[in-house]
Structures are given as C-alpha cells and as structure tokens.
Amino acid sequence: MEDELVQMQEAGSAAGRRGRGERGGASARRAARTSGQRVQLSYIRRARPPYEVLDEEGLALIEKNADTVLEEIGIEFRDDAEALALWKEAGADVQGERVHFPKGLCRELLKTAPSTFTQHARNPERSVEIGGNATVFAPVYGPPFVRDLDHQRRYATIEDFRNFVKLAYMAPSIHHSGGTVCEPVDIPVNKRHLDMVFSHMRYSDKPFMGSVTAPERAEDTVAMCRILFGDQFVDENTVVINLINANSPMVFDETMLGAAKVYARANQATIITPFILAGAMSPVTVAGTLTQVLAEVLAGAAFTQLVRPGAPVVFGTFASSISMQSGAPTFGTPEPSLVSYGAGQLARRLGLPFRTGGSLTASKVADAQAAYESANTLNSTLLAGTNFVLHSAGWLEGGLVSCFEKFMMDIDQLGMQQRISEPLDLSENGQALDAIREVGPGSHYLGCAHTQANFQTAFYRSNIADNNSFEQWQAEGGKTARQRANEIARQWLASYEAPGLDRGIEEGLQDFIAKKKESMPDAFT
Structure with missing residues (x-):
C-alpha cells in the first residue's frame, strides 16, 4: 500500500x-x-433536490401543532399599537399585546407573498435571485468583536467593517455583501448605520442588507437606496433585504416591528427569523422547536403582508442547541441540522424563500473545532435547500467575533459548495x-x-489547503492554513480596487449622511 x-x-x-x-x-x-483578481461566480442554482427528514404525516403534524400554538397560546406584539390594530382588523383575537390567530389566517395572508424575488445590485451582473433552487451566500452578521490579522481580539472599528466589505466584494463565492459584518463601536450607536450602509454601497457593487436597529434607521436605509438606485427603481424593485428577528419564544418587539413596517411599506424584503437556542428559547426536541419556529414565522411573515400585500418576505430560522451542562451555545451538532432540514420543507410548503445556516462555530480561533463545526453546519445548510445563507464566512466564537482568517478559509469552502451544487457533466467530454x-x-x-x-x-x-509533499511544504515555510489565509487576506486588501460609482450619487450619499449626523448629538447607548 x-x-x-x-x-x-x-x-x-x-x-x-x-x-x-x-x-x-x-x-x-x-x-x-x-491574487484578488478572480472571476466572480453567480449565485448557486442547485442541480439536486434538497434533503428531507419529514414525510407528509410529519409535516402535517408540525403544521397542526403550530396552528394550535397560534390559536391557543398566541404571539406577543409588544409596544406597537398599530400592529395590534392591524391584526384586530384582519380578524385576530387581540388580548392586550397577545394576538391569537384563527386557524388558516396567517396562511391566507401569505398567499400574496412572492415565492421568489430578485434583489437588485447596483451592478446588474451581481443581482441575485432569492427562492426556488437558488442559494445566495452572505457574510457573517452582527459580531461586536474582531480577530484581526495581527491575531488580536478587540472591538471592531469602521475600518474593520470596510475591510470585510472589500474582501466580500473580491471573493468569487460570496454573492452578497451582507449587513452588519461587524459592529463598528468607534462610531456613535445612533450614527454608525449610516457609515455601514454607505460602506456596502461604496466599496462593493453586490447586493446588501439594511439597518434594523430602529425604525428611523430603516428609513435612512431606504432613503440612501433611493439616492443610489433612484426613486422609481426602488418603488418597483427589491434593492435591500433585512433581518427581522423574533424574540423567541413567541415575541416580536417594537424595534423589529418598526423596522419590518418600514421595509414592507417600501416593498423591500425582510427575513423573519426566530433566533433559537434550543433548550433555552425553544423546547429541547426537534419537533417542538420546528413547531415554535413555524408559528413565529407564520405570525411575523403574515404581518408583513398586512402592512403591504406582496412585499417580499423570507422564512428564516437560526437554530442552535445549548450545552445542558453550561448553557453555552453549541454549533455543528446533529439536532440543529435536523431543524434546518425540517424548516426548509415547511418553508417550501408555504411557498416562501428559506434562510438558515452558515459556517458556524463556538471555537475561539480558526482551528480544527472551527473547521469541523463550520463544515457540519454549512453542508446541512446546502442540503436543506437554503436560499439565503447568512453567516457564510467569518463567524467565530458563537457569533461574538468576526475573524479575518476564518473569513478567507470559509470563502474557500463556499467555492467547494458552489462546485458540488453544479449538475454532473454528461457531455461527450464528461463521459x-x-x-x-x-x-x-x-x-x-x-x-x-x-x-x-x-x-x-x-x-x-483550494487557495488555502496545501497538498504538496512534506519537503515542498517545509521548503515554503511550513505554513498552517491560518497563516496562508492571513497572507491571502493581506494580499487581497493590498490589491483592492473599488468598483466605480457615479460621482454625483456618491456626493449625494455623503451629503445625506452629513446632514443626518449634524441633526442629532452622538449617542453611545
């Protein structure tokens, strides 16, 4: 041998x-x-059917149980009188802030939601389809910390944010610029959304996400989109997609509801996502978690149709488990994958695009644990038939950290997923x-x-893996995958060239930002 x-x-x-x-x-x-000069790949068009774990009897049971939750237990819509009034007018039983839904009401409302839609990028070649057999990879979202290229774990800055946007722009297998790729804490809380949205618009020409941390910040996002794309184009097309989290279990708060209303009224897309740590925010069982996820999504997604029938909405779920010994989140384990498979089936039954998964890990550095957990999560994400994949690259430490080295390593894995999703070549050459x-x-x-x-x-x-002989690997410095990823990130950033943007549009965006910042004092809470 x-x-x-x-x-x-x-x-x-x-x-x-x-x-x-x-x-x-x-x-x-x-x-x-x-080299950073690599051919950009289109979003994935999956050639194979998704993996399914529920038969017709199982799907019907989960749907029946979700209807029971909606009717008997209800969902809270907190501190939003308008939302409660809309539900009451639609025929729901509103008791205080608790809304009870007659059987079938939410599904009936969701008949106006599109099963697929296009999110337009300022570069038409970068526009993506969301729904059907399409899969779109977007970067990590939300961490307040970064692990930088000098191996420091520290609070993120706007410079870090821009660098992640640049890397995502240059990455062939990233189809979307994402949203809060890290939280730039060096800018006041009430103003940083302006710099973040502008960074996506200026340093990339891929589609992007908007701000949801306050309704007025969502309004600013839509206003900036109008400057970038034009009023009429925004009125008639989806140009921004936005993450609306349920406060599981079974609560939508005024911040998320306010942002959802802004985007739905502007005909822009929302991802209604129960944020689940099973055992803490949902039952410990897969079937129980799926029941709660479906109930929360039905209520939140149907609400967007009350605001504006036909507004694009995505069935989202972020499902993880917890260590029953410490209570800490765990990733890459079997049960969340089963939730993803089942949720994907439920989304397709509703006729809605589906979001889940990513490259998730609880590891503190880009090590073997990070690789195993991320691979397990990413593989099940694709097999589940996911349409929009948030946290595809850069996630570390349970979502507390955006890591540059892991970002590059994850990009490599996304390229492999792109290849495995292609149809088999049965041409004469392929045979x-x-x-x-x-x-x-x-x-x-x-x-x-x-x-x-x-x-x-x-x-x-792979641009990360080393498959050479031991002698050649040793002669080239004996570098680890992390070291190679670090070098590539530095080289890409050094060679980055911004995509062109009309000078008048850029000046219009900068003027809007300057006026908004001048209109309010700095706030860091």
Whole structure:
C-alpha cells in the first residue's frame, strides 16, 4: 500500500511538471491562488433536490401543532399599537399585546407573498435571485468583536467593517455583501448605520442588507437606496433585504416591528427569523422547536403582508442547541441540522424563500473545532435547500467575533459548495470514453490527451489547503492554513480596487449622511 501511495505521488508530481512547468509553474499557481483578481461566480442554482427528514404525516403534524400554538397560546406584539390594530382588523383575537390567530389566517395572508424575488445590485451582473433552487451566500452578521490579522481580539472599528466589505466584494463565492459584518463601536450607536450602509454601497457593487436597529434607521436605509438606485427603481424593485428577528419564544418587539413596517411599506424584503437556542428559547426536541419556529414565522411573515400585500418576505430560522451542562451555545451538532432540514420543507410548503445556516462555530480561533463545526453546519445548510445563507464566512466564537482568517478559509469552502451544487457533466467530454479507449487496461490517465485538455478545470483548487509533499511544504515555510489565509487576506486588501460609482450619487450619499449626523448629538447607548 505504501509503495502504491509513493508511486501515485510521484506520478502526480510528474504530471504537474509536464502540464505546468517546474518551479515557475508552482510560483504561478501560488500567485493565481492569492491574487484578488478572480472571476466572480453567480449565485448557486442547485442541480439536486434538497434533503428531507419529514414525510407528509410529519409535516402535517408540525403544521397542526403550530396552528394550535397560534390559536391557543398566541404571539406577543409588544409596544406597537398599530400592529395590534392591524391584526384586530384582519380578524385576530387581540388580548392586550397577545394576538391569537384563527386557524388558516396567517396562511391566507401569505398567499400574496412572492415565492421568489430578485434583489437588485447596483451592478446588474451581481443581482441575485432569492427562492426556488437558488442559494445566495452572505457574510457573517452582527459580531461586536474582531480577530484581526495581527491575531488580536478587540472591538471592531469602521475600518474593520470596510475591510470585510472589500474582501466580500473580491471573493468569487460570496454573492452578497451582507449587513452588519461587524459592529463598528468607534462610531456613535445612533450614527454608525449610516457609515455601514454607505460602506456596502461604496466599496462593493453586490447586493446588501439594511439597518434594523430602529425604525428611523430603516428609513435612512431606504432613503440612501433611493439616492443610489433612484426613486422609481426602488418603488418597483427589491434593492435591500433585512433581518427581522423574533424574540423567541413567541415575541416580536417594537424595534423589529418598526423596522419590518418600514421595509414592507417600501416593498423591500425582510427575513423573519426566530433566533433559537434550543433548550433555552425553544423546547429541547426537534419537533417542538420546528413547531415554535413555524408559528413565529407564520405570525411575523403574515404581518408583513398586512402592512403591504406582496412585499417580499423570507422564512428564516437560526437554530442552535445549548450545552445542558453550561448553557453555552453549541454549533455543528446533529439536532440543529435536523431543524434546518425540517424548516426548509415547511418553508417550501408555504411557498416562501428559506434562510438558515452558515459556517458556524463556538471555537475561539480558526482551528480544527472551527473547521469541523463550520463544515457540519454549512453542508446541512446546502442540503436543506437554503436560499439565503447568512453567516457564510467569518463567524467565530458563537457569533461574538468576526475573524479575518476564518473569513478567507470559509470563502474557500463556499467555492467547494458552489462546485458540488453544479449538475454532473454528461457531455461527450464528461463521459470521457475517448480517454478510457486511449488508456486501456493497466496504464494510467496522467498523460492522456483528455487529462491534458481538462486538468486546469477538472477539480476544485483550494487557495488555502496545501497538498504538496512534506519537503515542498517545509521548503515554503511550513505554513498552517491560518497563516496562508492571513497572507491571502493581506494580499487581497493590498490589491483592492473599488468598483466605480457615479460621482454625483456618491456626493449625494455623503451629503445625506452629513446632514443626518449634524441633526442629532452622538449617542453611545
């Protein structure tokens, strides 16, 4: 067996030398891997059906139980008189801030929600479809801390925020610029949303997310979108998507409701997402968690249709478990994957796009734990048929940290997911009968014409992994994956070039931001 491995390695090395040259070829390959000038990939169009864990009987049972929760227990809509009035007018039983829903009311309201929609980017080539068989990867969202390229864990700044936006813009397998890629704490709380939204608009031409931390900040996002895209285009199209979290269990607060109303009225998309740590914010069982998730999404998503029928809305879920010994969140474990699979089925039954998953981990650094947990989460995310994937790259420490090194490592994994989602090549070239004929029994394929014609594109090439011999790895510095990721991030940022933006539009955005900031004193709480 050892002799066979040695022969295989020697033959592979020889083929590489023949096809690409000796040391010069290796240098060229390293340069190609680390260069920021890479061909952008379109959003994924999945070629295979999603994985399903519930049969018809199981789905019907979860739906029946969710209807029971909505009717008997109800959902609280806190500190929002308008929301309560809308529900009462729609026929719900409103008791204080608790809303009880007649069976079928929410599903009836959701008939006006689109099953798919396009989120337009300022570069039309970067627009994405959300729904159907499409999968869109977006970066990490929300951490107050970063782990920077000097290995410091510290509070995030606006410079960190811009750098993450730049990396996401340059990453071929990231289709979306995301939202709060980290929380820039060096800017006042009541003003930082302006700089964050502007950063997405200026340093990337991919689609992006808006602010939801206050209704007026959502209004600012829509106003800035009107400057960027034009009033009429915003009125007629979806240009921003926004995360609306339920305060599980079974509560929507005035902040989330206020932002949801702003975006729905402007015909912009919302992702209604129960934030679940099972065992603390939902039952410990998969079926119980799915029941609560469905009830919360039905109520929140239907509310957007009360505000404006036809407004785009996404069935979201963020499901994790907790350690029953410490209470700490855990990631990459089996049960949240089962929740994702089931929730995806329920979303498709409702005819809504689906959001879940990402590259999640509780690890404190980009180590083996981070890799295993992120891979487990990401694989189940794609298998679940997820349409919008938040936290695809950069998540660390249970969502407290955005990590530059892990961002680059995750990007590499996203590229693999992109490749595995493609249909199998059954063309004449894909069938490779000419290669089989040429080689015949007892030889090898390394030097045949088919291999020579296809070797550059035949297999996915990681820009992080090292597959060379021990001697070559050692000669090149014996670097770990984290070290290679660090180097690539630095090289990408050094070579970054901003996408063009009309000068008048940029000045209009800057003027809007300056006036908004001047209109209010700084607030850090």
